[in-house]
Amino acid sequence: MTTSDENGKNAAQTAMRTPPVVSPEEWETARERLLVKEKEHSRARDALAAERRRMPWTAVKADYMFEGPAGKASLLDLFDGRRQLIIYRAFYEPGVFGWPEHACRGCSMVADQVAHVAHLNARDTTLVFASRAPQDDIARLKARMEWDIPWFTLTDQFDADFGVDEWHGTNVFFRDGDRVYRTYFINNRGDEQMGGTWNYLDITPLGRQELWEDSPEGYPQTPTYKWWNWHDSYAPDTPPDKKWVEVSDAGEAAFRAESAKKKS
Template sequence: MTASAENGKSGQAMHKPPVVSPQAWEAAREQLLVKEKAETRARDALAAERRRMPWVAVEKAYAFEGPGGKVSLLDLFEGRHQLILYRAFYEPGVFGWPEHACRGCSMVADQVAHVAHLNARDTTLVFASRAPQADITRLKARMGWTMPWVTITDSFDKDFGVDEWHGTNVFYRDGERIFRTYFVNNRGDEQMGGTWNYLDITPLGRQEVWEDSPKGYPQTPTYKWWNWHDSYVPDAEPDKKWVEVSDAGEAAFRAESANEKP
């Protein structure tokens, strides 16, 4: 270990936790686990409350530029009911232009899971910036990013609170009507990237039967819809073998939970 690692970046000595026996370590882990499980339940409850937030109608027609030309906000849904739209800063005046997008926005982009899993839950993820499509295409190829990424051409960023800072807006499509359902930025926005975190900010959630959702919301058996990202087929029945595997896993989890100390 180098001296800098031993002393920390500041050069000061690190105040390390005590070294204990495996039994004492396990006891400490179990004690922390109680709080972690409480946090998980609180997070689920917060997501349930988020699914009951009121909506606001989007009355203005917004235009973007995509790889194939002009597209509307409605087009960005790609026929799905939910749209997650992240405002990334990549444009003249942004540090790194034109070789790079904003460092923070680039870290978010690096963390985005394969969008096929979101698509399988009737959800589309799109990034939006003011850079021309030629620059966006070049940047995506250089950085290995594959999510849809469009160019803002009007007041969308100002109207939805993302003209001066990053943020994620969530929309729901009912026929051709569009509603804004949620918005998150700052520290809340930095956790985005994983499939579950994205779904938890949508009005429909993860759409699994364990969730506390309003009556009539779409829900399917837990785990059963999961698939390899190159194997999703619209309206396909869950794979029978995977159902067996996930059922066995759920049974083992329930048995373990039943034996937990109160």
């Protein structure tokens, strides 16, 4: 016996104007046709990232301070010794819907999608979240939601100065010794793409740091795939595993051979 809710769902599904059902051969033809456009999109995205790496920088002159698990921390401290820093302004504080049990629903979805930060760290990049909630509340929230992202408390005008006092947003910074520069900013729907390692690296001034990228002369670059590792196996100044390099080389060779075969 069906319920009224099930009848409603069935009616809605019946009303959907779905695409035609075709043979496997016709489906493959349609997929290959769309793949051409998808590759154009990927190349355009790569070109945009290359242009982003050539954007001018602006110096950060104020001494911004935050509160972290270990106490007070400067903007420079947030880099944690790395050259690149990504700060996402998450709304978790009095006045935000869900407080104090939850952070903003949208910001929480962003946090849920963040990949393991060890991969970013391996590319000299630190990711942190920042909110106005006290550290005790942030620690409790992180434990409840099983988030491992470093999360700091805003204590001054940082959010107002960097466009995230009334709305979420992602700021990118670069450290040259003790000098800090703002290199990029994205908000609104731009934050939708954040969470994955590649997308985060694509908005940094150094990019993914792989040989295929179009980067300015002198930028650090290493062979594609070779730096990848299990998130619990990265170690500073440790060369890539020899076996993994061999596997990667074999995979790249096979890919090039298949691509050449399709073109011939």
